[in-house]
Structure formats: C-alpha cells, structure tokens
Amino acid sequence: MAGRAPAAIVFDTFGSVVDWRGSLIGELTAFGQARGIAADWTGLVDAWRAAYHPSMQQVRSGALPWTRLDDLHRASLDRLVAEFAVAGLTEADLRHINRGWHRLNPWPDAVPGLTRLKAKFIIGPLSNGNVSLLANMAKHAGLPWDMVFGSDLFGHYKPDPETYLGVARLLDLEPGQVMMAAAHNGDLAAARACGLMTAFFPRPDEYGPHQARDFKADQAWDVVAADIEDMAAQLGA
Numbered sequence: 001m002a003g004r005a006p007a008a009i010v011f012d013t014f015g016s017v018v019d020w021r022g023s024l025i026g027e028l029t030a031f032g033q034a035r036g037i038a039a040d041w042t043g044l045v046d047a048w049r050a051a052y053h054p055s056m057q058q059v060r061s062g063a064l065p066w067t068r069l070d071d072l073h074r075a076s077l078d079r080l081v082a083e084f085a086v087a088g089l090t091e092a093d094l095r096h097i098n099r100g101w102h103r104l105n106p107w108p109d110a111v112p113g114l115t116r117l118k119a120k121f122i123i124g125p126l127s128n129g130n131v132s133l134l135a136n137m138a139k140h141a142g143l144p145w146d147m148v149f150g151s152d153l154f155g156h157y158k159p160d161p162e163t164y165l166g167v168a169r170l171l172d173l174e175p176g177q178v179m180m181a182a183a184h185n186g187d188l189a190a191a192r193a194c195g196l197m198t199a200f201f202p203r204p205d206e207y208g209p210h211q212a213r214d215f216k217a218d219q220a221w222d223v224v225a226a227d228i229e230d231m232a233a234q235l236g237a
Helices: 020-035 041-050 052-060 069-083 091-103 110-118 131-141 161-171 185-193 228-234
Strands: 008-011 122-125 178-182 197-200
Touching: 008 161, 020 041, 020 091, 041 052, 041 069, 052 069, 069 091, 069 131, 091 131, 110 122, 110 228, 161 178, 161 185, 178 185, 185 197
Parallel strands: 008 122, 008 178, 178 197
Antiparallel strands: none
C-alpha cells in the first residue's frame, strides 16, 4: 500500500461478510421440516440469488422506479414459490421467508476480523441491502458496524458510482480515504474507478458447487488477504 492507510473501510456484505447461501438453505430446510412442507429449498435459494442482479438491473434501467431490495426479493420469491410449486405458505410465511435475508450468519472470520478493524478504522457495510435489512442482519450476526450504508441512502445500487462516492460524501472524506473490501473483483473494480482503495479476500464457497469466479484476486488490489482477519493483520489492526 506504499504507506497509504484508509480512514474508513466499507464492506460488500452478501457473500463477503455473511454466508447467504448456507444460511438460507439451513433456515428454509428447518422451516420446511417443522411445517411439513416439502420443497427443493436448495434449488429455490440458488434461483432466488440468481434473480438478484437482474432485479436490480430493472431499477438501474428505469424499467422499475426505485425499489428497496427487500421488495425486489419479495417479488422474486413470489414468482419462485409458484415455479417450484411450494404449497401451503401463508402470507405470514412469505413475509418470514423473505426476511431470511435479515438473518444471515457471518463467515467464521468476519466478527473477529471486523472487531479488530473497528478499533482502528470506521467500518460499515456498503451493500445493495436496504438499511433496515442491514441493521437487522448486524444485530442477528453480531456485526460491529459503526455505520450502515444501505442502498436506500443513495437511491442507487452498486456498481453505480453514487454508492461508492456517497460513502465518502457522508463521512466527509475524499474517495481515496475510503477502502472498499469485498470477495468480488467486479465490486472492487467499480470502487477503484471511483477513486477508492480496495481490499480483496476470497469466499470460494459462496455459491457452493455453482461458484464460477472470484476464487482469487484478478487485479493488484491495495490489499489481497486470505480473509478478514488476515486483512486486519495486514492493516495493522
């Protein structure tokens, strides 16, 4: 890093800090067993995540007005419940399932690594999740954020520049004083294009057997680490 150090570090959250796939599959499998509802929960979770980027692109393109991620998730869930022929769900069940994204569990290194970083830097998520989703997730998972940067603060989804630059604006920092940390090379490339510092750590199990990219850094990011604890060590935290 040639002596440079950030004033603040923001993290991609789904997949980078929390295990969305394992968390949702585990919760829905237990839910189905408790309720006697048979379904391909693993397939539904993978299809739900596959709808994530296309649904946000509908907002970016103007085909949809600004819509919170919770509401995009619910629209995708309603469609997939029909496609997967999941029967017996009430409206309360659907609301509970949709809020599963609020109850994701952290990767094992996340809380200890973030706690170390928090002692030295301002830290928070920069996520496409909405503020309420991210705040609830932090409470559930014990994530020690200083600030929650949800997409609804900006009315934009990553990789729109308004998100990365919005963090610097809200923290009264220059973009070069902010570091974006993620397990996704594309997220870091967009952040770097906005002038942010970058840190990469891999999550090779994020998509389970469907993982097809982001096994390693594909650019010379400012920090390349094994995980968040290693990132903290490299940054002197």
